[in-house]
Amino acid sequence: MSTIAELNPTPLWKHFAKLCEIPRPSKHEDKVVAYIVDFAKNRGLDVKLDQIGNIIIKKPATPGMEDRKTLAMQSHVDMVPQKNADTDHDFLTDPIKAYVDGEWVTADGTTLGADNGIGVAAILALLESTDIPHPPLEALLTIDEEAGMTGAKHLQPGHFEADLLLNLDTEDEGELYVGCAGGVDVNVSLPYTATPIEADHLAFKLSVRGLRGGHSGLDIDKGRGNANKIANRIIDTARRQIPELRIASLDGGSLRNAIPRESFSVITVSQENSALLQEIALQTSAVIKGEFDNEPKLDITLEATDTPSSTMDVATQEKLIHCIRCCPNGVERMSTALEGIADTSNNLARVVTETTDSGNSQVRIQCLVRSLSDSARDEHGLNVAAAFALAGAETSLDNAYPGWTPNMQSPLLALMKQVYQQMEGKAPEVKVIHAGLECGLLAKPYPNWDMVSFGPTIRRAHSPEERVHIQSVANFWDYFVKVVAAIPQK
Numbered sequence: 001m002s003t004i005a006e007l008n009p010t011p012l013w014k015h016f017a018k019l020c021e022i023p024r025p026s027k028h029e030d031k032v033v034a035y036i037v038d039f040a041k042n043r044g045l046d047v048k049l050d051q052i053g054n055i056i057i058k059k060p061a062t063p064g065m066e067d068r069k070t071l072a073m074q075s076h077v078d079m080v081p082q083k084n085a086d087t088d089h090d091f092l093t094d095p096i097k098a099y100v101d102g103e104w105v106t107a108d109g110t111t112l113g114a115d116n117g118i119g120v121a122a123i124l125a126l127l128e129s130t131d132i133p134h135p136p137l138e139a140l141l142t143i144d145e146e147a148g149m150t151g152a153k154h155l156q157p158g159h160f161e162a163d164l165l166l167n168l169d170t171e172d173e174g175e176l177y178v179g180c181a182g183g184v185d186v187n188v189s190l191p192y193t194a195t196p197i198e199a200d201h202l203a204f205k206l207s208v209r210g211l212r213g214g215h216s217g218l219d220i221d222k223g224r225g226n227a228n229k230i231a232n233r234i235i236d237t238a239r240r241q242i243p244e245l246r247i248a249s250l251d252g253g254s255l256r257n258a259i260p261r262e263s264f265s266v267i268t269v270s271q272e273n274s275a276l277l278q279e280i281a282l283q284t285s286a287v288i289k290g291e292f293d294n295e296p297k298l299d300i301t302l303e304a305t306d307t308p309s310s311t312m313d314v315a316t317q318e319k320l321i322h323c324i325r326c327c328p329n330g331v332e333r334m335s336t337a338l339e340g341i342a343d344t345s346n347n348l349a350r351v352v353t354e355t356t357d358s359g360n361s362q363v364r365i366q367c368l369v370r371s372l373s374d375s376a377r378d379e380h381g382l383n384v385a386a387a388f389a390l391a392g393a394e395t396s397l398d399n400a401y402p403g404w405t406p407n408m409q410s411p412l413l414a415l416m417k418q419v420y421q422q423m424e425g426k427a428p429e430v431k432v433i434h435a436g437l438e439c440g441l442l443a444k445p446y447p448n449w450d451m452v453s454f455g456p457t458i459r460r461a462h463s464p465e466e467r468v469h470i471q472s473v474a475n476f477w478d479y480f481v482k483v484v485a486a487i488p489q490k
Contacts (some may be wrong), residue, residue, distance in 0.1 A: 007105070009474055009477045012473065015120070015124040019032065020107075021095045024078055026078040026080070026146040027144055028078075032078075033049070045059050050154075050155065053151065054143055055077070055139070057139040059137040061134065061136045065136075069162070072160055074142065074165055075142075075167070076116045076119075077120055078144055078146050079111060079116070082111045104459075106467035111461075111466045115171065118168070118468060123168065127139060135484070145438060147255075153441055156445055157446065162449070165452075167453035168454065169438070170453045171461060173454075174424070176429070176430050178413055178430060180432065180433045180434070182372075184369050184399065184400040185368055185397070185399045185400075187395070187396050188363075188366070188394070189395075190319070191362045192317075194310035194311070194361045197311055198246075200271050202271050203305050203306060203308055204269070206264070207300070208231050209300075212225075212294070212465070215435060220347060238281065241280060242269050244270055244273070246267065250363065252265070256349045258349065258463065281300070323391050323393070324348070329347065330345060330346070332380055344373070351363065372403055372432065377403075401440065402440040404439040405440075410452065418486075419482050423479060437453055454479070
C-alpha cells in the first residue's frame with residue numbers, strides 16, 4: 001500500500017490507502033465506521049452516528065472564515081464487492097490489493113472501491129488539515145449506498161446547519177452534476193418443482209465469463225453483454241433442438257447495480273444428444289461473439305460436470321426461459337430533453353436457483369430499473385415485473401428512491417463554475433447522470449440544501465476492472481480545496 005499512500009496529493013491518498021485495508025462491502029460497514037469515528041475523536045472533532053448509522057462530523061472554520069456559510073460534504077463509506085471468478089478474495093475479511101498501473105490505480109481481481117472511497121478520503125483529508133482555509137464544515141458519510149441507499153433514506157432533519165452541500169460521488173473530472181436518475185428494485189420469485197434426473201442424462205456446466213460488466217447506470221447505454229441473457233439464449237437455442245434438455249441450476253450475476261459479467265448454469269441432456277449439445281453451444285457462442293464485438297474477452301464454455309440431484313420441472317423451465325427472453329434489459333428510452341443521456345433503463349442483474357428455508361425450490365430474479373422521471377421509473381418497473389407475473393411468479397417493486405431534479409440557477413453551481421473557469425481557463429461541463437446519487441433523497445429532510453456533485457475520473461466502477469486516474473485525483477483535490485476556500489459569507 002505504500003506506493004498508493006505516497007501518490008500526490010498525499011493527504012488524500014494516504015486515507016484512501018487506509019480505506020483499502022478495511023473491508024467495507026455494503027451492509028458490512030462496521031469496521032470502516034469505527035475507524036472513521038476514531039479518526040474524528042483523535043483529532044478533537046465533533047462526531048456522532050445518527051439513528052441508522054450514518055457518520056456526522058463537524059469542524060469549526062479556520063480563523064478569519066467564521067462568517068462564511070457552513071458547508072456540508074457528503075460521500076458513502078461502502079463499496080461494491082465484485083471479483084473475478086478465479087480471484088480468491090473475501091470482501092468481509094480481506095484488504096483490497098490496490099496498485100499503480102501506469103496512469104491509473106486499480107485492484108488485483110476485485111473492485112477498487114474508488115467509488116466512493118476517493119470522496120471519503122478527500123473529506124477526511126480536509127477534516128484533518130491544519131493549513132487549508134475553510135468555512136464551518138459538516139461531513140455526512142452515509143452507509144449502504146450501493147445496496148439500497150439505506151443511510152440516505154433514513155437521514156432525519158435537525159443534524160445540519162449548512163445550506164450548501166458538495167456530493168463527491170461522480171466519475172468524470174471536470175464535470176459538475178446537478179441531477180440524477182431515481183431507481184426501484186424489481187424482485188421476482190418463481191417457485192418450481194425439483195424433479196429426479198433422468199437415468200440416461202449427463203450433466204454439463206455452461207459458463208459465460210469475461211464480459212466487461214460495469215455500472216448499471218453509467219454503463220447501461222454502452223451495449224455491453226448481459227451474462228444472464230446470453231446464457232438463457234444458449235439454453236433456449238439448445239432446448240429447441242433437444243426438447244429433453246433440463247435446467248438443474250442457474251447462478252448469474254451478483255449485484256443489482258452491476259451489469260452481470262458471469263453466469264454459470266448446469267443443464268442435462270441424454271447421452272445420445274450430448275454431442276449435439278456441444279455442437280449447438282459452440283455454434284451459438286460463435287454467433288454471439290460476432291454480435292458483441294465490444295466484448296473481446298467474452299468466454300463461453302460447456303464442460304461435463306457432476307450429476308445434480310434434480311432438475312427443474314418442464315413447465316416452469318419453459319416459462320422461465322420465455323420470461324428471461326422477453327424481460328427488458330438495457331436502455332428503454334433516451335432522454336428527449338438531455339442529449340445523450342439515458343432516460344429509463346433496466347438491468348437484469350441476478351438469476352439464481354435456490355432452496356428456501358422451508359425446503360422449497362425457486363428461481364430468484366433481481367432487476368434494477370432507473371429513470372430520470374419517478375413516474376417512468378414506476379411504470380417501467382411494472383413492465384419488467386409483468387414479464388414474470390405472466391409466468392405465475394411473485395413480484396414486488398421495492399426500495400424506490402427519487403431522482404434529483406436539476407437546478408440550473410443554483411448559486412453553488414455558479415460559484416463552482418466561476419472557480420473552475422479561473423483554474424482551467426474554460427467552463428466545466430454541467431450534466432445530469434443516469435446513475436443514482438443520494439442527493440434526491442437528501443433533499444427530502446434538507447430541502448434547503450443547494451447541491452452539486454463532482455469527482456475524479458473513475459472507469460469501470462462496479463466491476464473488477466474499476467480504476468481511478470491518478471492525475472484526475474490531483475485535479476479534483478485542487479478544485480475541491482479552492483471551492484471550499486471560496487464559499488461566500490453568510
